[in-house]
Amino acid sequence: MDPEKIELSQVETVADTANGLESKRSVALDNHGLPLVPQPTAYKDDPLNWHPALKLAVTLQASWLALLGPMGAAAPNPAFVLMSEAFSMSVVEISYELTIFLVFAGIGPLLTSPFANGYGRRPIYLVGNLVAAVTNVAAGYCDSWAGIMVTRAFNGLGAGATIAMGAATICDLYFVHQRGVYMGIYTLFLTNGAHLAPLLGGFVANSLGWRACFFIPGYIQLGTFVVTLFCLPETLYSSAEDGAETTTPHRDQTYWENLLFKRSRVPGQPPRLQDFIRPFKMLKCVAILFPATLYMTCFGYGSVLFALTGAKLFTHLYGFTTPQTGLMLSIPLLIGCLIGEASAGWVTDWMSNRHARKNNxxxxxEARLNAIWGTLLIPIGLIVEGVCLSHANTVGWIGAAFGMGIANLGLQIATTVIYAYTTDCYKPQSAEISTILNVFRQIFSCLISFYALPFGERVGIQYAWLTFALIIVVLLLPVLMLRISGRRWRSHPSQVPVAPRS
Known part of the structure; x- marks a missing residue:
């Protein structure tokens, strides 16, 4: 029998004696006999009540879209040397095309999140992915560097909008005790889009030229648009009517009505000016500010740093060809992330469930933060790679690859834990939380291209990478404090955000 059906069939009757009343309410329980959080409605079209297969299909589509944006952005990375020859520019200058993508990928969700809260996730997924697809293809036809930069800016806007919707979609679909696993699936795709890209881009650039590094991701995104047009339903669901006096009985909406934007349970309210700055208002909450600050450095130094510096360093120090550079910037990172996720999502669910069973x-x-210690693997990996690169004459490339893999093992743990923890704290603001995490990640990552290599050339790679490692360690300390005092801090009136309109 399906586990989720078992959960929803277990109902506990609870006496409500507030104000002297003796009314009764039904509470849906999970398979451990604990109340489900959040409580589902009684309607079949509530995404919490969807069939598990449909939920998983939606999760995989949202995760795939989160992978495509970074993959399309990073596919040209191994071809930076070829592009520098084509445009008569330095490799560092060529890397700015990735920088401009990162900037606008951070801006995109700020513009689209209010529309997603008012009109649903589906329109943002469709339009954002279509814009990203068209601009990737257009970049492949550009003969001027200005054209490349303009298309990368619009590509960032489209891809960033789809990336930021994933966490909110997971919260729409799953109960708290399930989110670690499925948030882990989403973050695994999100993190590894940029790691798959060099594997694709290295061989494509070597065989078909640098333009194909833009064409191929673009056509993949166009194919994905067709699939999601028919297979990705709306997950935003307003329960504002529950318990209200209505003269019209509820009618469950069909799957096709959902695809045709006819869902009556979506708020459908136009955004107001203040909605566009709502994500930044979340920064008053230390349970968002501390994890977001840690996450941006983890992602920047645990992933983007390798992508931005790898083409030059491995070509110069080890004489790598373009395909070899692609393999180096892909395989160690993918293996590290896969091992990391095997130690993250389900582990945080187990920690959350264990605490719930012991505490009524x-x-x-904060129970999920017991796993945040895995973040320390990022600075360890950075130090290993930095030392190996600084002694490239005596240490082979395998040492640097090992360090990159260790760093990404820690990155995947940190990403899953932070996404699961922050959305657990403030589920109604999941879209804003995902947006602010995306903004922090993208803006911080784009800045690395301006100082990472110059700093490394000035003080030495091993000391530069050591500095980055220490920054992560320092920013981990406030998150560890959240494990101890987070509940008390969140209960303070100043830490309670205003919920979005429903």
Whole structure:
């Protein structure tokens, strides 16, 4: 029998004696006999009540879209040397095309999140992916560097909008005790889009030229648009009517009505000016600010740093060809992330469930932070790679690859834990949380291209990478404090954000 059906069939009757009333309410329980969080409605079209297969299909589509954006952005990375020859520019100058993508990928969700909260996730997924596809293809036809930069800017806007919707979609579909696993699937795709790209881009650039590094991701995105047009339903669902006096009985909406934007349970409210700055208002909450600050450095130094510096360093130090550079910037990172996720999502769910069983069903978000110690693998990996690169005359490339793999093992753990923890803390603001995490990640990552290599050339790679490692360690300390005092801090009136309109 399906596990989720078992959960929803277990109902506990609870006496409500507030104000002297003796009314009763039904509470849906999970398979451990604990109350489900959040409580589902009684309607079949509530995404929490969807069939598990449909939920998984939506999760995989949202995750795939989160992978495509970074993959399309990073596919040209191994071809930076070829592009520098084509445009008569330095490799560092060529890397700015990735920088401009990162900037606008951070801006995109700020513009689209209010529309997603008002009109649904589906329109943003469709339009954002279509814009990213068209601009990737257009970049392949550009003969001027200005054209490349303009298309990368619009590509960032489109791809960034789809990337930022994933965490909110997971929260729409799953109960708190399930989110670690499925948030882990989403973050695994999100993190590894940029790691798959060099594997594709290295061989494509060597065989078909640098333009194909833009064409191929673009056509993949166009194919994905066709699939999601028919297979990705709306997940935003307003329960504002529940318990209200209505003269019209509820009618469950069909799958096709959902695809045709006819869902009556989506708020459908036009955004107001203040909605566009709502994500930044979340920064008053330390349970968002501390993890977001840690996450941006983890992602920047644990992933983007390798992508931005790898083409030059491995070509110069080890004489790598373009395909070899692509393999180096892909395989170690993919292996590290896969091992990391095997130690993250389900582990945080287990920690959350264990705390709930011992504390009368209380779902404490901070219980997930017991796994945040895995973040320390990022600075360890950075130090290993930095030392190996600084002694390239005596240490082979395998040492640097080993360090990159260790760093990404820690990165995947940190990413899953931070996404699961922050959305557990403030589920109604999941779209804003995902947006602010995306903004921090993208803006910080784009800045690395301006100082990483110059700093390394000035003080030495091993000391530069050591500095980056220490920054991560320092920013981990406030998150560790959240594990101890997070519940108390979140209960303070100043830490309660205003929920989005529904």
């Amino acid at each position: 069903g209380e779902r404490l978000p």
